[in-house]
Amino acid sequence: MTKNLRVKSSEYIDETNRISFKFNGKTYHGFKGDTLASALLANDVHLVGRSFKYHRPRGIMTSGSEEPNAIVQVNPGTNRTEPNVRATEVEIYEGLEASSQNCWPSVEFDIGGINNFLSPFFPAGFYYKTFMWPTSFWEKYEFFIRHSAGLGKSPTSNDPDIYDHRNIHCDVLVVGAGISGILAAKNAAKNNFKTLLVDEKNELGGSTIFENNEFNKIDNKAPSEWLKKEIEEIKNIKNLEIKTRTSVAAYHQYNYLLARENLTDHLEAKDKTNKIRQRLLKIRAKKVILATGALERPLIFNNNDRPGIMLSSAVKKYSEFYGVACGNKNVFFTNNDSAYESALSLYNKGINVEAIIDIREQSESKIVKKIKETGIKIYWSHSIVDTAGYKRLNSVSIMKLSNDGTSVTGSKISISCDCLGVAGGWTPAVHLYTQSGSKLKFDEEKKVFLPNQSTSEQISVGSCGGDFKIDEIIKNLNHKLKDNLNIKETDLDNIKVEIDQENSKRNIWLLPSDKPFGKTKPFVDYQNDATAKDIKLALREGFRSIEHVKRYTTTGMGTDQGKLGNMHALGIIADTAGVKMGELGTTTFRPPYTPLTFGTIVGRNVGKFFDIFRRTPMNDWHVENKAEFENVGQWKRAWYYPINGETMHQAVQRESKAARESAGILDASTLGKIDIQGSDASEFLNRVYTNAWSKLAIGKCRYGLMLNEDGMVYDDGVTTRLGENHYIMTTTTGGAANVLGKLEDYLQTEWPELDVYLTSVTDHYATASLCGPNSKKILKKIIPDLDLSDENFPHMSFKEANIGSIQCRIMRISFTGEHSYEINVQASYGKDLWKKCMEAGQEFNITTYGTETMHLLRAEKGFIIVGQDTDGTMTPIDLQMDWIVSKKKYDFIGKRSLYRSDTMREDRKQLVGLLTDDPNIVLEEGAQIVSELNQSPVEMLGHVTSSYFSPNLKKSIALAVVKGGKIMMGKKLFVPMENKNINVTVVNPVFYDEKNERLNA
Amino acid sequence: MFLINCPYCGERDQQEFKAGGEAHIERPKQPTELSDDEWAEYLFMRKNIKGVQFERWNHTHGCRKWFNMVRDTSNDEIKAIYKMGEKPPAQ
CATH class of the missing domain: 3.50.50.60 (FAD/NAD(P)-binding domain)
Structure with a gap:
């Protein structure tokens, strides 16, 4: 039977509102206003968990976010379950369930408790020392260690809650709503600063709100009474926004802070639905006032961790x-x-x-x-x-x-x-202060680290700034505010404070016992079970840096980040090593101050909003016609169009044959398109492409290769001259944004004298690529009045035309080697254009093909795909594309690099074709290529970059990069695989229609 | 997260920008006249100072303009921002 230890009604507890909740399966009662910890304590429950390493029984130690022991699993077994939640921060509600962690079968009887009796065998570094031999066994040990370790359980189904992000810009952010924070916020807001006051608790007032020392008085009132009046007053100040249940997690440079606002965690399940659970506030503050208070330290003595010790x-x-x-x-x-x-x-x-x-x-x-x-x-x-x-x-x-x-x-x-x-004693909560990059200084007298040099517009007030007594707090707050906010007077000028002046303290980091030190258990980090013995052992073993001691002993590495014991760890190290604490420094305080849920971090960016998809104007048609899609960058591209349960291989074989035998159509809208205008447009293209552009006639198209300044192929595509000073450049789908960025960079920084304007028009046009021997007939049906003769509209040229009233740009260009046209219309007409082509092509069995068939068709022609056949280490010469590199041009991006001794080496990897001796074996892309089989180690000559079974050639074909491949034509090489060695022959990379006769077919 | 004062748009969050490496490295006007070593000096050699560094930045998700920044890499303090083509401030 449990006793009720509720002793006196409190104004913060609503005793008319009785709440039942379950802890470890047992029902208890508490009141509205209780935390899980206070409600359990009222029921005389102290034992709430087991420690991490020794499974020692542990109780509630604190009443706030610094709690190391009372961490629980909330709502276990549901999709809202959350591990490692501090019972001291959970506000109870009807139906709340929570359970202890790190114990089995129960917190009352935990088998792991045997570790406590074996503890002499578990010193610091135990795992490192024990499980290292033999090395190969680590994986086996790890399996068992992982199984028995870990705090809490992750949910196994989707999180039903909604999370949100919000940007906030304010003049003054005040962190912490204790007496200092409230007075700071009040004076900032009253002086016309747009102020935000946040506090992690649900009530304002910090610890002063229950201050009861009768010897302390503010304006002749008890501090708690006085502060309540102030709190009422600030609730009505314009300019001041107050957020409770809001914990600042991180303080980054330039006064950028992240805070988590908790909106529904304290509500019953039925009130949680369809509401935002937590909101991540991204705060930019002109000035930050830290009023984060101080955390009380425990004392370090033998067996200082039992339930009931708080x-x-x-x-x-x-x-x-x-x-x-x-x-x-x-x-x-x-x-x-x-x-x-x-x-x-x-x-x-x-x-x-x-x-x-x-x-x-x-x-x-x-x-x-x-x-x-x-x-x-x-x-x-x-x-x-x-x-x-x-x-x-x-x-x-x-x-x-x-x-x-x-x-x-x-x-x-x-x-x-x-x-x-x-x-x-008290440790100022300087966590956020140091996260901002500001430096601390050790105060020998007070035995605390205090703010010293700030890197941004910020002040620390109240006890986090080292003022622990109310008179000091108010006096120093007053001139810090005047100084920082540049104001002449505050309402703190006339406050009368009386305090109990005596303030003595005797600091001993580690208290002695009558037992030999080796037989004691003075815990420093409660959550991770690190004792003063472990710290001393680490020092004996030669660890000196505080950061190393921390990692070796795991002191301060729990979910509580050692908020209670870190100072003692430093003190014990300093005493043992005989150095001053100020010289030792502190470990780094890292965000988040208290753990954040993943939901808060990702906010709305879940599911289909996790990453943006881009879809072409024809996308609906592809979906209706059961296309399979592949991701290309952010684009969803039609991959292949299976019919009657075809596999990808079957579909691609059918599509490829159809495109060469009659007609195929591809959605090419994703290709990057850059509109280039200006009187120096031709000169600009001359400088960015490897080939010459000045003589390209209006209405003609040209393929161009773009290099990086290091001579490596960067992007490729066809550019068309629309007018004297007007070009449209196409780029690869994935490279579009980077190409635009690179061109803008050169224009703005290296060649600002050029009169050139660049505009990305990728999304403005939809493109259908019509290819195959019947493509001309289909286009003729769509645009009867356009002269499609080779004389009027030859390969690599451009026409403007109308389909009905729709204007279109047509380029006769080919990525498949077939006679083909790329028709561009305003994006909103894309689907209409597509349907028209399908309708007109019906009698020719027009076949839609996706990216996979496109890749196969171009591979038959030996056309490269930048990024597949190149990897940032291939020059045009390596690709056997010497023909596109102008010898006459004085300069272009990357030209000088083509004459570096390294890029001129003859044994560089070069693009070649590969044929398998057995035409039915298709090589794996990425497979390695060697010339010797009976040698070990064997030199890797290169790898396969593209590989397909060609239905038009009825054999397997591949592109590959091979060292010195250019002069290896006809040479036999090997592709060793797991179970077999595949014999291959090096050939010219153009497999199909080497004379380009089909372009004009 | 820096707060960067774009010379064209004003103060914006760092996530709108892209860093573009060391500033004031001019592309040689006559690359073909350079030896391999001289070209490599331009192409590859960059300082990576702990302290005050001159950098190029681009307002990628804004005006897309390039500009220069003087930044102390040890504490990320931005000392100065100036447009392309303008003289760097005296150190």
Whole structure:
């Protein structure tokens, strides 16, 4: 039976709204306003998880996003399940289910717990050391290790939720809505700065909102009362947008920040549907005010990880904010005054406090005196040397601490307790600050890293800037705001603050035990089970850099990124190695501050929006006629058109034969098209293509090859001269954008004197390529009044014509070797044009063909495809295309590189044709080519770049690049495959119609 | 993510831009007159400084104009931006 530890009503908990939820299959009740952690604690449940390595029972330690232990699987087994969620951040709702992670069969009885007893055998680097021998066994070990490791389970079905992205531009972004953040936001907004205030919690006010130290006063009021008034006031300020449940994940350069806004995670399932679950805010802020506060540190002592051991500040928050007592017999362990505030908070609510153990010798503060009056026993100069209780703390043992703090003396006292609040001082949350690239400095007196040199317009205010007391906070906030926002007065000028001035602290990074150090378990990183022993071992083994120690021991590498223990790790390293902490530096804080879901990161870009598809104007026709598609860049191109269940091979064979025997039609709309105009257009083409362009007559087309400045083939295509100063260039489908970019680059930077204008018109035109011996007859039917004679409209020329009232540009050019026409119309007429061609071609059995047949047909002709037969290392000479390289032109892009000693080598890989001795064997593209079979190692001469079975030649053909291939015609080579060696012969790459007779057929 | 002040469009997010390598490397006017080594110097040799570097950038998803930027590569501080053809600021 569980007890109810709800002790007092809280204004943040709605006790009229009772909520039931399940944890590990058992039903519990909490109230609206509870987190999963506070509701479990109210039900006296501390044991919520098992640790990663030793499977030790672990409880709730904190009340915020820094929680290392209480990480749970939310809604297990559903498609909304999420692993590694901090129970301290989950707001409960009716129907919530959660379960513990990293335990089997249950958190109460976990078989992995045996690791705890075997722990002497699991030191830092255990896996590296143990499973390395023999090397080849690693894969087998890994299988078992992976199986037993891992925190939580990913969902196995699609995420039903919607995620969103939003860009925000603001003058001032304030991160954190504690007292500093609220005052900063208020003064920024009131001075006409467009301000955004974000906080990861659902309530504003940070920790001041439940501040109860009666010795602290603002304007004669308790700070919590005073702040509530301020919060009411800022809710109505124009210019100020407030976002709660919004956690800043990353702070990049130039004040660019990413935040996750949580919109539905706290709602019941029925209220979640059709709403945006989380939104990624992409914030550009002119100024950033970090008010991220500070995280309380634990103390590092033997067995400091048992369920029931919590941060003192968390014990206080659970009591003040949630009205929950974390235990019936509470003890505090501290090195400063914070624990006394917590103890007083419990005392005032009638919750039993057994004792306070303080490692200091004395404190004269008012709050300590007050505690003394209550009669709570204080053990000065004492330290906890051990704790007891497996699944729940049941006692602590304390001993007197030596003067230097390195050992304990005297007799051991045992104190029975079920909750221990630990207060080790405060660490400013500088994570976001350092993510921005700004540098920290170690403050020897306060024992904290503080902001030092900022790289952007930003300030850190409040405790993240090193001010821990309310008077300091307000004083420093005031002049930081005036300075940074350039304002003369603020409403902080006249605030009267009274505080308890005493503020002593005794910092000992690792507390001693009466047991030998080797027999103790002082945990530094709770989630990853890294102890002070592991850190010392790493140092003994020679690790010096903090980054190396971190990786070797995994300290700070959990999902909590070591928010609690990193400072202790640094302190222990510094003490052990005898260096100063300031010199040691810190490990790098990386985004995200708290984990982000993948859904938030991708936002709306899921499913068909994951990557943009481009479709041609004829696409609907291809879909209706059952085309298979392939992706070419972002384009969806018709690949082949299977009929009656044909395989791709069968379809391609049929399409290829039809195109050569009668007529074929291809959707060529995806080819890149660049409109080039200007009085220097001809000169420009002369400089970018390898061949000469000045003499190309108006109305004629020419094939061009474009090189990079290094002499390697970059792109190719046909360019047509439409007028004196007007050309249209076609590029490869995939190269279109890059070619335009490259041409613009040369025009703007190298040749700004040229009068040339470039416009991409790829999407403006639809192109149907009509080919085959009957293509002329089909075109004649479509445009009867156009003279299609070879005299009037020869190969490589261009005509403007009308199909009915539709204007079109027709180029008589061929990529298949057949007589063919490319008809271009305004994109919106593309589908009509296509249908007209199909209709006119019906009597000639016009056959649609896709990209695969196009590739086969051009391979029969030995035409290259840039990017398939070339790979950025092929010159035109390597491609046996010397004919297209002008000898007369003084210069063109890449020309000089063709005369470098390396590009002139004769044993470069060169394009050749390959025929298999057995005409039925089709080579695999990418297959390697050798000249010797009985040699090892054998030199790889080259590889197959294109390979098909040609239905027109009735044999297998291939293009390949082979070292020195040009002079190998007729030579026998081998293509060794897994099961056989294929004999091939080097031939001319033009397999079909070498004399180009069919172009005019 | 930098905030880049395009000389033609004003401040824009870095994702609208493309970096184009070291600036002020002029394409030789008479490449054929150059030795292999001299041509290779132009073609391949680029500085990669930790510190202040002169770079070319292009506003790819904006005005598509090229311009020059002076950037400290150690902290990504943009020191100056100027148009193509303009003189670089004195260091």
